[in-house]
Amino acid sequence: MSASSTVLWTEDRQSLSARWHSENQLPPPGRVIxxxxxxxxxxxxxxxxxxxxLLWRGDFHNARGLLRAMERRVDRKTPSPGRTPAExxxxxxxxxxxxxxxxxxxLVVLEDDHALALRRAPDVRRACAEAYGPPPGGRTAISLRELLGVLGARQWRAKGVEIPALGARLRPHYGVxxxxRGEYVDLVAQAPLPRLVPRTAFDLGTGTGVLAALLARRGVERVVATDLSARARVCAHDNLRRLGLAERVRVTGPELFPEGRAGLIVCNPPxxxxxxxxTLEQGVYDPDGAMLHGFLSGLAPHLEPGGEGWLILSDLAERVGLRTGDELRAAIxxxxLRVVGRIDTRPRHSRAADPGDPLHxxxxxxxxxLWRLTAV
Known part of the structure; x- marks a missing residue:
């Protein structure tokens, strides 16, 4: 292990170490007590x-209480709104x-089998194995906040997310x-398919596989779903297999576009x-809109004659001043490409109705x- 991936501390007059892991890609603390x-x-x-x-060696539930108390102290310094939405x-x-x-x-330490050796600690081994894979051997130090996220993801995976348009539940994996936000799924469920139902469709950035499953349920014979993330590809494959669609939907990556052409190409970029x-924020935030521009620039060469590309995009970036509508039109x-249709909907999530949100x-x-695009 390199020094940058190791946490060092002294306990009972012994010098100890553990492998460092951070999904947020935070560096390990230089000093640990x-x-x-x-x-x-x-x-x-x-x-x-x-x-x-702060390496916790007490009661697990007390650690959660301490974290909540730290959160309250940090949140006392929430910044005031800026002069503009962008600020x-x-x-x-x-x-x-x-x-x-x-x-x-x-911080907490996972033992060499992913176990958490704290008083009143839950058995976290299965949740950690699902999130991180097999134990790497030796101790691993992670933040308690990340571990709580892993445990929460395990509950999401077990319970699933109801998708009314599919009449089924999807089970998101950790980091996917x-x-x-069901409005973008409903747009794909309601948008008119091209005049001739395409035999092949691509779903770019498939995530849980929700849009690929929906396209297959709408009658597309063959769907190719791509994703940059290996976790997402495993998640999508598991969901499609559970829905009985694994033979009609192929999951691949990490390239954005698969080889060949399709009569319908769908993309819901960050x-x-x-x-x-x-890692989880990669589904919402995309530096400089790289995936959006990659989709637009690669769409025409991958469309079959008469085919359509469906771009599902919120205008929140325009409303907070991070992008202009003219920039999107210019990129199209x-x-x-040309726009042959557009279907709009309004968000239904709780933050849209929260006047206390700084960006309310x-x-x-x-x-x-949902922008319907064709090649010029």
Whole structure:
């Protein structure tokens, strides 16, 4: 192990170490001290803000309580809205990155079998194996916040997410964006298929496989679903197999476009052109809109004659000043595409109705659209 991937600390006069793992790609703390049930929130918050890692050796439920108390202290300094929506967005992103760093410094150690050796700790081995794969051997240090996310993802996976358009539940895996915002799924369910139902469709950035499954259910004979993420490809394959669609939908990657052409190509890229701070955020944030532009530039060469590309995109980026409508139109034009139709819907998620959200005005006015594109 390199020094950059190792956490070092002293305990009972012994020098100990563990492999470091962070889904947020945070660096390991340079200094780590052992803390337990005697550590109060004020001390923990101060040390974490100074960059010290706090390795928990007390009761598991007390650790969760300490983390909640640290969260309350961090949230006291939530920034005020900026002068413009774009400034507010950037201030919020900066604050959330700071929040993740500070709260991510409360650490726990997984043993060589993914077990958590703390008082009253749950059995986390299955959840960790599903998230991280087989135990790597030796101890692994992770943030308690990340472990709680792993446990929450295990519950999501077991319960599943109801997709009314499919009449079924999908089971998102850890690190794969869950289709909880159903408006974009409904757009694909309602949009008119090309005049001749395509024999082949591509679903680019498939995630859980929800849109690939929907296209197959709508009568497309063969669907090729792609994703950059290996986790997403496994997740999509599992969901499609469970739905009885594995023989009609092939999951591949990591390339955005598969080889060949299709009569229908669907893409629901990340909606916000900004840098993600975690693996899960890659489903929402995309630096400089790279996937959006990759889809547009590659669409015409991969469409069959008379075929359509469906772009599902929110206008939230325009409403907070991160992109303009003219820029999107120019990108469509420069890719040799034309718009033959557009279907709009309004978001139904809770943040759109939350006046306390710093970006409430933009979220309340947000429109999600399915753009029907063809080659010029």
């Amino acid at each position: 052992v803390v337990d049930d005697r550590t109060n929130a004020a001390t923990a918050h101060r040390l974490a803000c100074e960059g010290t890692g 507010t967005f950037r201030l919020q992103r900066r604050f959330r990155a700071h929040r993740a760093r500070v709260l991510g410094r409360l 964006f869950a289709p909880v 909606w916000i052109p900004a840098r993600p701070t975690s 034009d420069s890719a040799g 005005a933009a979220r309340a006015a947000e429109v999600v659209s």
